[in-house]
Amino acid sequence: MSEKYLPLTATIAVFSILFLTGGFLYNHFLSTLVLGDILADNAFVIIAAIGTTFVILSGGIDLSIGSMIGFVGVAMANLDLAGWHPLASAALMIVFGAGFGALQGFIIDFCEIQPFIITLAGLFLLRGACFMVNLDAVPLRHPFVSAFAGWSIPLPGDGFLASSAVVMLVALLVAVGIAHWTSFGANVYAIGGDRVSAALMGVPIRRTLVKIYALGGLYSALGGIVYALYTSSGYPLAGTGTELSAIASVVLGGTLLTGGVGFVFGTLFGGMILGLIATLINFNGSLNGAWIMISGGLLLFLFIVLQRFLIGSLRFGTAS
């Protein structure tokens, strides 16, 4: 097996082991009900993480995800008050997310500033904008919202696939298509692998970077829409810290943080591992919520060290 697939294989193995462990420890854990719940609860994180995968594949980072989720929710709630149909406001938010991301990408490339600090400013700006609109949670009252939240596809067993999980899976398929079957996808991998070589080979760096961050913004806006519809409300603090979960999902999904190596598909499993840990700790009942943070950090550490040695071996491989 190629070393390229090793991180992805490790991710799927960790997920399976965790899921089976849950099955040994608790009755009824190994069921489509639990699996469907994990997918539904983490759909918004995974959607945002899919967009982040492209950003990280290109060697960048996007910290504005969580604020984007909060802002989209607040904006949709207020447009709902103004009588907009949720689908219309969702379309507007998708355009806004892509535009905001594109602007970030442009500033990053044009001003040659680290993506970290520009998207940090984006984090401040969007979260501040949330607080300026309103400080309390605003409910979404349109009948479409409850119809969306109630709709689901029954799975074999007792489980069901919630609407948010369906949106997530469709978004995932689209992203996999973009990453592996378009020239844009190839350019993303090229820039992440070696930016100078990519430029010399004729990859349009600026256009690709703007598109990458636009895609990242679009997916985080979609994550925000799913979150707002799933919770039927817009809350200005929604999504706080989601950027960290999203980055962790991408890393656990086997994408190298140095860029250029990884799979969008792995991010699904990365996000589900985080969801699975939270579910296991909740099933236990006696464990404190602090364990979720610590075990998340621990897994992150293990995967980063694994990656570190993989990169080492890949480098030696090319040298010899």
Add this chain to the structure above:
Amino acid sequence: MTKLTSTSLPRDAATPNRLKALLRHRMIWPGLALLLILIVDGFVSPGFFTIRIVEGRLFGSLIDVLYRAMPTATVALGMAVVIGTKGIDLSVGSIIAICGAVISWRIHAGDPHFLILLLALATGLVCGLWNGLLVAILDIQPIIATLILMVSGRGIGLMINLIYGGTNPSFLSPLLQGLSVGHVSLIPTRLIVGAGIFLALWLLIRRTAFGLFLESVGGNARAARLAGVNARMILYSAYLVSGVCAAAAGVILTADTHTSDPVSEGLYIELDAILAVVIGGGSLSGGRIYLGGTVLGALVIQALTTSILTSGLPPEYNLVVKAIVVIVVLLLQSANARAALVSLVARRKR
């Protein structure tokens, strides 16, 4: 150069040159920004500059800005050292949370308070050891390496709280609270502590070879290594400095609130600290450490916050104003953006 002009030109012709040199000085922009904010404050709220003596200590908005900026400035000084090596330390907020939990835990266990102070600083040192291990020994990108402690640190703080019952009971400590909210004759103690930390770091960075090594590793790690600098150890020590600075801020903040709350203590302080370094003229691409500029940067941030609060604007505007300041500062620092601005102005004139 300056010697040539001052001898060959009449005395009054040299003044514009001196003005130009002053304008080119790196401290001038953050200094002017701070001055501008303070002048606006003076107009918006009369009495902003009055300093009175209340209950035997100095009191007034200016003192308040200094007082509240101290923890951020302390964290930012450590951050400036790390950023100088082309790194970043995202875990400072979590280090503060862990220190707070350790202080609260040991006080309830009945340790002598001076020992607890040392223990808190040692906690920061241990956190720095961990970050340094990942960055300098395992060669992991600093953002990601410190992200691990950032994610799990608040969890560790909560676990330490569990040791003595899982609540956040308040505590009294004459020593720690003396350092944080007390005052020596007229001056708040924490300002003296802050000045001490600044002086110690300044001596370390500017009066020993260590500072030179730090900047050389940040400028070009490979060249520094070839020149015989032990780049790994230098990089490692930068994270130790940052950890201890964060711990010092943790002592001040924990003693100020009389309790340890790992979930919210020092939340987002890493962002403010990075911002202070950037406003102070430090570049995220490393190689430069400006301690004075960093303190100015922290004061600019706090003055902005204070002026938003005193001007009667809702505090929610704080984040947006901060974001706009960051963007403007970054655009001004970028050569491309400046060139575009200049050509735009030139086209207007034509």
